[in-house]
Amino acid sequence: MTVHNSQYSGYLLVHFIGEQLEGEQVYFSYSEDGLHWKDLNASLPVLRSELGEKGVRDPFIVRSPKEDKFYLIATDLRIANGKGWDTAVNAGSRDIIVWESADLVHWSSSWAVTLGVPGAGCVWAPEAIYDEAADEFLVFWASATQEPQEIERKQKIYSARTRDFRSFTAPEKYIERDNHIIDTTIIAHNGTYYRYSKDETTKNIRVEKGTSLEKDSFTNLSAPALEELLGVEGPQIFKLNDREEWCLIVDRFAEGKGYLPLLTSDLESGEFRVLPEGSFNLGKTKKRHGGVLPITAEECSRLLAVFGDGHQVLPGQFADPDLVKFGDCYYLYPTTDGFTGWSGTQFHAFSSADMRIWKDEGVILDLATEDVPWAVGSAWAPAIAIKNGKYYYYFCGKMESGECAIGVAVAETPAGPFRAQPQPLITMEQMKRLGIAMGQTIDPSVFTQDDGTAYMLFGNAHPAIVQLGEDMVSVIEDTMKNLAGLHDFREAVTVLRRGGQYHFTWSCDDTGSEDYHVNYGTAEHLYGPVTYRYPVLVKNKEKDMLGTAHHSILQEPGTDKYWIAYHRFVTPLTRFTQGKGYHREVCIDPLTFGEDGLMQQVKL
Incomplete structure (x- = not known):
């Protein structure tokens, strides 16, 4: 399962959160x-240990390059059990706790492996x-x-080797210094291994480099910024997926602040x-x-x-989603977002068997x-329709x-x-000519009638x-009309028919505003007039769901079940302090109708 860096789209952080009741278990966080x-x-917690100390700290996850699986290993330690740090250092567990998974979401039962040498505390x-x-x-x-x-x-670093995280070679001393080390x-990068460790005596991070993983291969590497940063531990370093830069995170345990990121472009x-x-956000x-x-986009x-x-x-930045179902498969057709001034040029399609896990079908x-x-x-x-076995993809572009x-x-x-028609279907010149x-x-x-x-x-x-037109690539101009009654209309109007009424929804305010929302109205006729009812999709500030609009609505074929797909500002909201209107992400929620036959407000 070797995956090259260019294929990665995000990051999974496995961690614990502290010494509170449930803090010493395995938590997951996600970043793009x-x-x-x-x-x-x-x-x-995603994973809980019921073995040994019945708690874990310092979880670490690794991808197996030859197996379709991941291994997660952790310290068998739970300070919350009240035994104290002296016991943890001198009479603690000599085991590690291990889980494995093929997909990051379904995990095996844990198992314990004794790795500590006899007498290890x-x-x-x-x-x-x-x-x-x-x-x-x-x-x-x-x-x-x-x-x-x-x-x-004295704290030293030991090592052993394994292929399956069940059978290990005998442990041996790997790093020893005059000071304690943990x-x-x-x-690894370009044939060199870079090793970062906490000096437990001076409470800072020291760096070494080597040409192999053998213990005698490493020599000291000066890193002034790390040596001057005191009261930190738990270093983790990873390459950023989209550029030649590495991020080192260190746990500010002395100040009780959690992780601090540092960057370098040259290891x-x-x-x-x-x-x-303010330039990073570690979550709640x-x-x-x-x-x-x-991790990959699929992961x-x-x-x-x-x-x-x-x-x-x-995952990623997309907006304006059109959600449809063809046969047994769901599809999403969004705007590719994240470009200043909405200047992106490519359209992607996504498919899913269950509307939960989506596959990028590419550009x-x-x-x-x-x-x-x-x-x-x-x-x-974009929007898509099917007729006579062909798929018609409608989209916006600038001339x-x-x-x-x-x-x-x-x-x-x-x-x-998809093969585009050589000329646009709808233009501003046409609007002026037709008086629209x-x-x-x-x-x-x-919208397709029965x-x-x-x-x-x-x-x-x-x-x-x-x-x-019958060919789906032309319009019948004398049927073009403006719609009346769409209160506070800005853009993105859709319609569906249910219970003898036409149900219209449309977006209001500006896509760059946190108050961007969807209004709702009904009509007896497709061409209106529309009776405005109320907003049906609005922000939830407490849940950081802002700018919730530009939507589509899918009725599950043959049922009275509906879904609404829409976008919101990218979360966490601190990731982009400007231009939130072109940094958006796609969401889907259930849409219901009340006993009065009217659409109910979406619960965010």
Whole structure:
């Protein structure tokens, strides 16, 4: 299961949170940039140890390069049991606790392995690194031992080797210094291994480098910023997925503040810069000594589905989602977000068997290429429809004139490849010619009557509707009208039919505003007028769900069950202090109707 760095999309942090009742168990947190973290599993433990001390600290996770599995190892220690630190150091467990998983969400029962040498007072902070030359894992940890020539116990680093985390070679001393040493972590880069350890006497981090993992291979590497940073422990270092930069996090145990990130662009230099407060966010719980694992988009999606907040479904920055179901498969067609001024050019499609775990089907259309002859960029707000076995993908793009237009592309399958029509379908010039009030020709949605007649709803500042031609790539211009009654309309109008009424929803305010929301109204006729009812999707500030709008609604075929897909500002909210309107993430929630036949407000 070797995964190259370019394939990684996020990070999993496994950690504990402190000495409170449930604090010494395994917690999960998720990040897309390595600096801003979301607590998973509602800030509750994902894994609990019922073995040994019935608690764990210092969890570490490693990917097996040849097996489709992950191993998570941890210290068998629970200070909350009241035995105290003296017992933990001198008469603690000599075991580590191990779990394994094939997918990061389903975990085996834990097992204990005795690694400490006879007489060791503890086995702390176990970690592992794969040794390619030996085709096995080097596992290393700290133990307080006393040898015949020593007058007291001293913390040293020991190691053993394994291929399955069940059978290990005999432990041997790996690092010994004049001072006590604990909390070692290792990273490899370009044939060199960099080793970071806590000097337990001076309470800072020391660095070494070596050409192999052998204990005699390492020499000291000067790292002034780390040597000057006192009262820290639990170093973890990982490469950032999107650039040649590494992040080292250290646990500020002396101040009780949890992890602090430092960055370097050159491991060999030993130069790190401390990030200022406000430039990172470790989430709601205090993050204590743990391990970071870079993960793929599929792994991110799986973690969000099982341990996420119950709203976000796609990892990464996407917006304006169109949610549909073709056959037994669900599809999401969003705007690719994260570009200043909404300047992205590519559209992706995502598929799912259960609407929980989503697969990125890749780029299905790129406005920066010859795929779309009339467009130069600004790929926004797509919608899709099926007719006669073909898939019609409607999308927004900017023309060379700078005006927005709506185009259409056709494919034989929901994931493409799509071939765009050479000219746009809806333009501002057309609006002027037909006398249709319009701010921008954007945000298409498609509604199909029971008789198969398809209509497009669209617009900014003023909503409009038009019947699509039988070929689905043309419009019948004399059916184009503005819609009346959509209170506070801004953009993104959709409609569905239920109980003899047409149910309209539309987005209000500005996409860059935290108050961006969805209004709701009903009509007896498809062309209105619409009777405004009330907002149906609004922010929940307590849950950091802001800017919740630009949506689509899916009715499960053959049922009275509905889902609403929408976007919100990227969380944690501190990740982007500006431009939140083009830093958004996709969510899905149930949508229900009351006994009065009206749509009920979505519960966030």
